[in-house]
Amino acid sequence: MLQLNKQIFQRAAQKAVRVQPLIEKHGAQYHVMRSDGGSAIVRFVARNNTIWCECSCPAGSPLSRQLPIPCYHVAAALLTNRANLIAAVRSAWHRVRPFASLETALFEQFGTRDLTALSNDDLRNVLIALDW
Numbered sequence: 001m002l003q004l005n006k007q008i009f010q011r012a013a014q015k016a017v018r019v020q021p022l023i024e025k026h027g028a029q030y031h032v033m034r035s036d037g038g039s040a041i042v043r044f045v046a047r048n049n050t051i052w053c054e055c056s057c058p059a060g061s062p063l064s065r066q067l068p069i070p071c072y073h074v075a076a077a078l079l080t081n082r083a084n085l086i087a088a089v090r091s092a093w094h095r096v097r098p099f100a101s102l103e104t105a106l107f108e109q110f111g112t113r114d115l116t117a118l119s120n121d122d123l124r125n126v127l128i129a130l131d132w
């Protein structure tokens with residue numbers, strides 16, 4: 001299992017936003033479509049006030065003693081959560097355009113200054129536009 005950590009997941013999240021794999025939620029598990037057509041099973045577990053995650057793909061659960069690598073399946077499952085998606089847009093905006101107003105840009109593009117008024121698809125498109 002891997003401990004969730006924003007820095008570690010940055011690259012995985014970028015790939016997840018680019019690839020946009022098909023995701024199905026089954027109870028506490030997420031089935032994320034892999035590039036080979038199979039599906040990777042992602043689970044999140046809360047333990048000791050920390051969120052841990054695991055993925056059934058070769059990167060997420062290596063057979064040898066190598067440590068698991070954060071994969072885009074976990075990131076994609078995370079980004080199906082609206083709160084995580086909104087947080088990702090805010091952090092991407094402040095990193096890519098630290099001196100520009102997010103609210104003004106939102107208003108010009110979407111007619112609203114409220115990030116939470118955007119659909120999940122629009123939020124993903126903002127991430128892609130920020131080349132996140």
Ligand SMILES: [Zn+2]
Nearest residue numbers: 055057071073
């Ligand atoms: Zn994976």
